[in-house]
Amino acid sequence: MEADAAKLIGAGIACIGMGGAGVGVGTLFGHYLAGAIRNPAAADGQFPRLIFGFAVTEALGIFSLLIALLLLYAV
Amino acid sequence: MEETAAADKFDPIHQFGIIPIFDLGTIGGVHIAFTNSALFMAIAVILISSLLIVGTSSRALVPGRIQSLAEISYEFVANMLRESAGKEGMRFFPFVFSLFMFVLFLNVLGLFPYFFTVTSHIVITATLAIAVILTVIIYGFYRNGLKFLGLFVPQGVPGFLTPLVVLIEVLSFLSRPLSLSVRLFANMLAGHITLKVFASFILMLSAYGFVGWIGAILPFGMTVALTALEVLVAFLQAYVFAILTSMYLNDAIHPSH
Numbered sequence: 604m605e606a607d608a609a610k611l612i613g614a615g616i617a618c619i620g621m622g623g624a625g626v627g628v629g630t631l632f633g634h635y636l637a638g639a640i641r642n643p644a645a646a647d648g649q650f651p652r653l654i655f656g657f658a659v660t661e662a663l664g665i666f667s668l669l670i671a672l673l674l675l676y677a678v
Numbered sequence: 679m680e681e682t683a684a685a686d687k688f689d690p691i692h693q694f695g696i697i698p699i700f701d702l703g704t705i706g707g708v709h710i711a712f713t714n715s716a717l718f719m720a721i722a723v724i725l726i727s728s729l730l731i732v733g734t735s736s737r738a739l740v741p742g743r744i745q746s747l748a749e750i751s752y753e754f755v756a757n758m759l760r761e762s763a764g765k766e767g768m769r770f771f772p773f774v775f776s777l778f779m780f781v782l783f784l785n786v787l788g789l790f791p792y793f794f795t796v797t798s799h800i801v802i803t804a805t806l807a808i809a810v811i812l813t814v815i816i817y818g819f820y821r822n823g824l825k826f827l828g829l830f831v832p833q834g835v836p837g838f839l840t841p842l843v844v845l846i847e848v849l850s851f852l853s854r855p856l857s858l859s860v861r862l863f864a865n866m867l868a869g870h871i872t873l874k875v876f877a878s879f880i881l882m883l884s885a886y887g888f889v890g891w892i893g894a895i896l897p898f899g900m901t902v903a904l905t906a907l908e909v910l911v912a913f914l915q916a917y918v919f920a921i922l923t924s925m926y927l928n929d930a931i932h933p934s935h
Contacts, residue, residue, distance in 0.1 A: 651758065651761060651762060651921055654914075654917065654918060654921060655921060655922070655925065657918075658861065658918040658921075658922060659857075661861065662857040662860070662861050665857075665860060665861055665864040665865065665868075666857075666860065668864055668868055669860060669864050672864075672867070672868075676691060
């Protein structure tokens with residue numbers, strides 16, 4: 604296999620990791636919304652925690668995107 | 679061969695190029711130049727300073743438009759810092775406020791067509807993240823002494839699990855500067871690449887005459903929608919950067935969980 608082709612396939616495989624982050628972020632916001640509908644008064648107070656969880660979860664997806672970008676443009 | 683020429687023309691990476699504007703000579707064998715990156719950082723600093731200076735100069739009881747903008751941004755960061763790092767964390771307010779405004783203005787400035795996105799370079803975001811983490815480490819040891827290391831030993835963990843938990847805590851602490859810098863950089867980079875890829879679809883389709891123009895409506899609508907999303911991301915990433923900074927500072931102030 605040519606090295607260029609392997610690079611592109613590798614970048615594509617690396618993007619699978621973002622699916623996991625997608626599941627995580629979806630779960631996060633879904634549960635936040637469910638909680639916020641049950642108790643709207645408490646929702647605003649938990650918003651910073653939601654964003655913190657979002658940031659930490661998203662970081663993992665961003666890492667795999669970074670690997671894909673590195674494979675495409677830097678390697 | 680024509681295809682590669684077209685691909686070069688629509689290169690989505692081209693926008694991130696650093697162009698020297700004027701040379702400042704060499705210091706210690708390193709070439710120093712005033713680049714477009716430095717220019718946009720200077721513009722952001724000038725904009726932030728003028729917003730806050732003009733906004734607070736009148737000090738009206740009923741604030742005008744610019745004054746309420748300055749007050750809202752102050753209140754926003756102050757509340758965020760007070761909630762996550764407590765009253766003692768407020769001594770870091772100037773630091774966190776500067777970081778938030780700097781990152782926010784750089785992100786938003788980068789959204790204008792032909793403007794340079796400074797935060798899409800890992801050098802800039804890594805420098806900011808290292809400044810944050812060094813502040814946390816130095817202030818943590820300065821304030822708590824060796825008790826700062828208690829950060830790595832959560833309470834209520836069974837004895838035989840402690841070495842494993844300490845290892846995980848140390849690893850998660852070490853990955854903080856990495857994730858803090860890469861999150862901002864990769865978000866801005868990926869967002870701008872996506873924008874440019876969809877924008878180049880418009881050009882490619884419009885090369886096919888009238889039918890192409892009709893088809894180009896789709897990627898054009900997508901570009902507009904993505905721009906709206908990028909405005910949200912620009913604000914959200916500045917907020918995330920500031921709130922993570924205040925949470926890390928909270929660790930330095932109250933190291934025992």
